Amino acid sequence: MTPHMLTRSLDRGATIFLTIVAACGILIPLSNLLLPAGSFLQVPTYLVALWGKYVCYAILALSIDLIWGYCGILSLGHGAFFALGGYAMGMYLMRQIGTRGVYGNPILPDFMVFLNWQKLPWYWYGFDMFWFAALMVLVVPGLLAFCFGWLAFRSRVTGVYLSIITQAMTYALLLAFFRNDFGFGGNNGLTDFKDILGFNVQAEDTRAALFALSCLALIVGFLVCRAIVSSKLGKVLIAVRDAESRTRFLGYRVESYKLFVFTVSACMAGVAGALYVPQVGIINPSEFAPGNSIEAVIWVAVGGRGTLVGAALGAIVVNYAKTFFTSGALAPYWLFMLGALFILVTLLLPKGIIGTFNSWWESAREKRPAETTVSAAAEDGITEPKMAEEAQ
């Protein structure tokens, strides 16, 4: 990734987005820590944690947009990669509890003592080291995505079939993680975390740091996605999305391209999950629920698929709305609203917020040809994908 490529790939929207995220990532933690509590400008700690959660969702949405918006792969199982990353981080946090658990066992986490486990299962080895856990956050989801994708793309499972088997995958993992003898805490999952790298996870400054890190991860993730989609590889991905067979006949190995982007996307989802867990304080099998993955897809659709910025924006907007409505008197109607959102966005706003805004901007600019000074990247079609789908 050369500096030249970086600047070339940034259009005005992306610049604004990155500036806002960076500003939030710096200002919100600073305001939370430095200003006196109760002051007008001080961001309360609970909001830092809440917004940290949204930022993690935004990374997840970004990873979905990378494959759905640019390669036409609709994964209904991305929540599984998110949860696997979360479990990898959760396992590290569990090992950090040490003797401070209820049963005070220096090696075994509480739930294992409770279930009469005699020794640590082999797949828990190494998770007492942060670097190993951090590696696993990338490796486990990436490896699963690689194996899954290798099987699926090679035998040309596409479209809704792929969506359905990704859903089956996350459902199978949901069932597996619910089992106590699977060694991941069963129904209750992993919780009661104490500290991360020696810092108390409950402390304000740790939370602020985690928030800043999440924003940084969002920025890095965005730049990675941006670099992928604006490279030659990205052009091939868009070609696969719009006409898979034709791309194959032109001599591209479609499977390899899809497999690469699917694996990268899964790793990103894993990172999002790993940042999510210490901020939320728990990871349990319900994160694997197929409904969660589909909800993440709708964030992307709301923001605008194939725009990257839109995916992140959609995740934040929808989740903010969810928090707002489910905490008030309107709580019983939230599912109606969410359901209606699914229907209305697909029917009336197929390009999402950003996509619609972009085409409005374009048409407005065409009327005033004197003002054609926007960066070249906006015109190369990346921000405005054709919505043509490979019909089944």
Next chain:
Amino acid sequence: MPTNLSARLCTLALSLFLIAFALPAFAGPFEDAVAKFANDEFSDTEEAIGVVASSGSPLAFPIISALQDGRLMADPDTKKVYVTGTDGKSIDAATGQPVASVPDSASAVRLNNRLRRSVDAALGSLTLQSPDLATRLQAAQSVFKSHEETALEPVESALAKETNKSVKTALGEARAAILLYMSDATEVQKLEAVATIKARGDQDALALLTGIGTDQPASVTKAAASAIGSIQNTLAVWSTVQNAWYGLSLGSVLLLAAIGLAITFGVMGVINMAHGEMVMIGAYTTFVVQEVIRTRYPGLFDYSLLIAVPLAFLVAGAVGVLIERSIIRFLYGRPLETLLATWGLSLVLQQAVRTVFGPTNREVGNPSWMSGAFELGQITITYNRLWILVFTLAVFAILLAMLRYTALGLEMRAVTQNRRMAASMGIATSRVDALTFGLGSGIAGIAGVALSQIDNVSPNLGQSYIIDSFMVVVFGGVGNLWGTLVGAFTLGIANKFLEPVAGAVLGKIAILVLIILFIQKRPRGLFALKGRAVEA
């Protein structure tokens, strides 16, 4: 007053005389035996059980069953024995007269394991000649299990009088069990007994034959060993049959849930994530029908399902047509968007039902003809499962006939095979789409009626079937009803055969993984459409 006094004396004398002579007259072997309970010695108790059980006294049954439950109280001082009823009232065990209260010195007659077996056997033989058929059968079975030597005589006398065939068989088996374990039975008798028990061939027979011990004649041991082998084979066969039946039953449920999906997905290529909610609507229709019947026409309850089936079809079908006209028709050619929109729809429908009917499970009753079970060989088949299987196959056959022989069916097949060609031939494809979607949804509604009989009717009912249904359709192959049939039964049976080996959850996970792998091999399912329709 002398006369008065002498009269009194006479009465007294008479009373004394009567007491002196009448008491021994009553104190027969039964009363003696009852008194032995008061000794509270295990050997005496055992003797007493035998005598009481064979006395023929109407008190025998209450005494022995009280002994079993620790309600037989004995006073070691007065040698009186009392039966405390479950209602707290007590009677004198020897006479059957009610007593005001059991003295404090009385304590429950103790039992040990050996005595408990005698008690079981005694109770068994006591009920062997009960007028009630089910009681007799149960008694014979309990003797079979306890095989106490003391029961031989009652069993044989019961066998002589018995007229019912199944009770007679059970008594014969009980007799065989006793003989097999009796040390002074002849070798011939024992061999016969082994043959009888072998013919019974179930788990109990196996346990009985395995436990005969080593002090038997060699020929008997050999016969028993061969009988054990043959019973184990029979049992293995029956357990296979049972798994197959469970599998068929699960398969029928899957088929019922998936068949509507096969139509919408197969014919229209529409992924209807709200399909499960159509099933739920059908189940709630059944609930409403039953509520109306319960409050207005209680006599019609047995017909409630017959009424609910067409209603559920109409309600769910109408909702389906409405969905197709208002949402799905705008999304043709965009299957992934359809998937998202229908998922949103499923959320809305679930929440709507939750708002109207509440979040908890609603009770839907089984009509009398759907409750209960019957035995087939060594497996138990419940009527509701059987009826659902029959019903599913009927729905499948009707649907197949409809597709084959009606004008709508012809049009539907034409649209499935080549939409544009069908349109060129003058088929109103959008009307066919609406009707197809209505048909698929209506069948899901019918499935809901059936599933309300075996599952909880709650707003989440549909969600639990949606992934399974998709698996069935994808596995079986899109656009082919036979594929759905084969897919449903294959998955159902595979699931039930994996369950005993791997456990319910792991079995399900294994099936999901297998399907995922299978789709890699055959991306378009078992029975894939061939030719241009695939890429259309």
